[in-house]
Amino acid sequence: MTVDLAVDLCGVRLKTPVLAASGCFGFGREMAGWVDLAELGGIVTKSVSLEPRRGRPTPRMAETPSGMLNAIGLQNPGVEAFCATDLRFLAEAGATVVASLVGRSPEEFGRLAARLAGEPAVALLELNLSCPNVEHRGEVFATDPELAAEVVRAVKRSSNQPVLAKLTADVTDLVAVARAVVDAGADGLTLINTLLGMAVDVGRRRPRLAAATGGLSGPAIRPVAVRCVWQVAGALPGVPIVGTGGIVTAADAAEFLLVGATAVAVGTGNFINPRAVVEVAAGLERYLAGQGAGSPAELPALFKAER
Amino acid sequence: MTVDLAVDLCGVRLKTPVLAASGCFGFGREMAGWVDLAELGGIVTKSVSLEPRRGRPTPRMAETPSGMLNAIGLQNPGVEAFCATDLRFLAEAGATVVASLVGRSPEEFGRLAARLAGEPAVALLELNLSCPNVEHRGEVFATDPELAAEVVRAVKRSSNQPVLAKLTADVTDLVAVARAVVDAGADGLTLINTLLGMAVDVGRRRPRLAAATGGLSGPAIRPVAVRCVWQVAGALPGVPIVGTGGIVTAADAAEFLLVGATAVAVGTGNFINPRAVVEVAAGLERYLAGQGAGSPAELPALFKAER
Amino acid sequence: MTPVRELCEVLERRRVGAYHALTLVAPGIAEAARPGQFVQVLAGDDRSFPLRRPFSIHRVERPGAAMGTAEIVFDVVGPGTSALARLRPHDVVDLLGPLGRPFTPPDEPAGCLLVGGGYGTAPLFFLAGELRARRCRVDFVVGAATADRLFNAMEARRLGHSLAVTTDDGSAGRRGLVTDPLPDLLARTGAGRVYACGPMPMLAAVSRVAADAGVPCQVAVEEQMACGTGICFTCVLPVTVPGWRGPGNGGPGGEPTRMARSCLEGPVFDGAEIAWTEAGYPGGPTPELELAR
């Protein structure tokens, strides 16, 4: 049984279905010494904004059971510096780049998309509508279907690159948000971002994060992420989904592909294993062969469950 | 420094701030051999319905990183059998009983409350508005502020026992739901129920739960639960909150009390340590002494964080 | 006798064919244990909050001259049993037990046929000792997929008046299932009781053969367990309740059933009481009746 790991994500061919998740692979350059960037399914960059952002005060991280909280606060050099240095580097390295965008308004997202529209090195755009590490919950566009849709429309107006809308599981009706962004023109979805969480240093009697709350990631949230992909894939058949949340091994990735994800992204897993993206892909190849599947796209049909 | 662990929960005096969470302590009887039921802060019973329920098919459980998924499906003998056997037993054992109620409509909740109104052995009612293990998401009343409020009103009309509304974190705006049930007359809140999740057996290529999805519990969800208590305690000062989610040790419980919970409930932790409720309380006593606090109620004032 | 929690030192872990046998210092459990009961085991200091794992008690050394030990036999199938297989002497394991309802011996001495599948044979040795002490004749039928998965047939021969062996592949004893020789044996030994432990499909089949022969049959079942102490309702299986009022039905005789917690009312059940087809194991007693519904 020969296996071809390649998948089609919103019209873009990925060598493997395994990407590096946004904010968990820097801007790619940092990892050039660990993996061949050209061999990855793709690299979702740290989210970039119009202006540089300093991010949140430290401590920005707290370890939790089978996961971690982070409150990085979207630190990034801004889209201009990103294009001038990081994007150029990624292009030369032959990486498949998914540029993650973050803005404070639909209009800001639109201007970001316009700025990147002319960059051939950008294969896809991912809209970070769901970062919990922002001053106002109002900036978490993915909590409001209409607002989220507005952002997507603004981006589609100023760019013809395929667009992934990244949503949060911290909502009452994820399918409604997903449907809204897809109707607004999103080509695909990324599920999920971190869950909003908090941890306390009981000895010092204060939050373990300077920002008090932060985003929960890692294996702890995998069951929530798999459920989200399962729900949305069932409600919106045919809409490509990038599954993210707690993927450390190939078996973890297979869970997402079986319930309907087109591809997966490894986040926190990279912190422990800098070669995680490559090793998960290699493991998937063995898994597919073992299951008698010729490609990742065949897995959902092999999944036995009624809705 | 002498410590008094007693707390006042909605006018009811609890010997300690540590309760056994619903569905994680059976109906109490099963644990009589492990702990002195009269010494516990309280026992929240498995949720009872008007008619007996068989629950979901097996497998009903799947272990996940630092947690577990369950799809028990509210199996219970019905309120009549509950009163005839379990409640009588708990009363004789001198336990502080929080009767957890579950219904398919506000009207059902009302009838359940009416049935228990005459039972002196019931110290408080907890309304399970948030069990994810139901056929229709529509039964998860806590996803809709108006519906949740309606249930509370129905219960308050037919009972004068203090009422805790148990909510889910799987919502966009938890504070709105909390405010709605409090305005409708809920005396307190229990935060949180399990998160909706799913796990896949990649070898057999099928869900690990017969019901496909289930409720995620255990330490994995603690950061989400602590965040929920922190948010709601900040938005609705003075409203008693029972914090639940991933409590295994006294330090875990202290996180909840520091961010504003009046009491806590230990769920999944009982499965590994049948004496968890007692041992967490004992550990809290040492913690309070160490922090120079005379009672659990003093902790929020000692917590250093701005909102 | 209420169960206890004991932190038990590992005395020994040895291989027995395809399995591992673990001997633990557990005075309280060794004191109270009865055949058919189980322990909930937590091994290692893993911080990922693993649930306990249930294992039948293979045998105990009552405290007294000795310090009181309990032994379990296990097969490595996943993380929990792998952790057990890594244990070395002097390591400490956290046990709850003895848990569950034990086998009920006959009031009067009677012939007892003990049927074991794979590691399911292990608790039957404990039972055989108790039955013999009550002057019951004990005959063994043990089966497994392959010879190395027959747990300690030598011991079965020593403890039993007779021993019949079957393997799926014929690598030991007669090729086939443990149920194949059952009817003959029941007739030949004139056994008045059948006691069985092993995989669920086997228990269903044994229960049927015994029911057809009109011989009372007790089986020790295996359902997934989160707590093992009766508080989570994970481990349920459908049992018949003559005249029960609740919803649902599907018992062997078409009478109402209820979902019984196998950690509390079991793991030992009357084989004729379990609604095998509803439980997902057709081939139990009087299946036609069940299917008829």
Next chain:
Amino acid sequence: MTPVRELCEVLERRRVGAYHALTLVAPGIAEAARPGQFVQVLAGDDRSFPLRRPFSIHRVERPGAAMGTAEIVFDVVGPGTSALARLRPHDVVDLLGPLGRPFTPPDEPAGCLLVGGGYGTAPLFFLAGELRARRCRVDFVVGAATADRLFNAMEARRLGHSLAVTTDDGSAGRRGLVTDPLPDLLARTGAGRVYACGPMPMLAAVSRVAADAGVPCQVAVEEQMACGTGICFTCVLPVTVPGWRGPGNGGPGGEPTRMARSCLEGPVFDGAEIAWTEAGYPGGPTPELELAR
């Protein structure tokens, strides 16, 4: 030289005063390591997904005659370091390294004052060797809360031309902080460089003293790290960027700062470059300027 991931066998773990010293077989890391760099360590097979823990490289045995070993020195403060303290010879530990920017030695032989606090002294021995190989004079100042928390003062004496010791409680050497004897020593030794490693408040103070004396000072900082490889932006601290255009300011001279990843641009920084007050450690160079803002 890019870092590698190595599964390293434990050769030895021994107590050194209040600390543990761990020697690991790590050819690749031992080959490439430079003083001031660190390793990211993952110990044990805990399934709760613990993050790696960063530790300075105390010294290395370059591969060749020997097989190539690296040594770290650690203090037990929580679960990660407790796991390290449980390691026995032949256990295997998962390492990433060497990581981060090392200390930069002077181009010309110069007098170097090495200032260590607690376990922060450990990486300075590695540095002392390199400096002496470059024919630099090395003087040591080591301090700690108590005598047992001074890491291996004997070795410091052996490696250094002179050694000054301070403890907070006076249980060894002079009572007080490492910074107390610094001005004198700078004057007396005429040191042209200061290299420091220890708690952040100490590094701030040392940087100020050095700046006041007009001596270049490199410090190895400790910030919490999730990855250690530059990809998570957890480990940032504010450093000055003359003429930088972005938002924010607060550098020692009031000039703009940016949040630098200490695992990538550090852990070794020019002490005068760090915006100490903004980083939460007033008492750094020219604090009055910072406070003036």
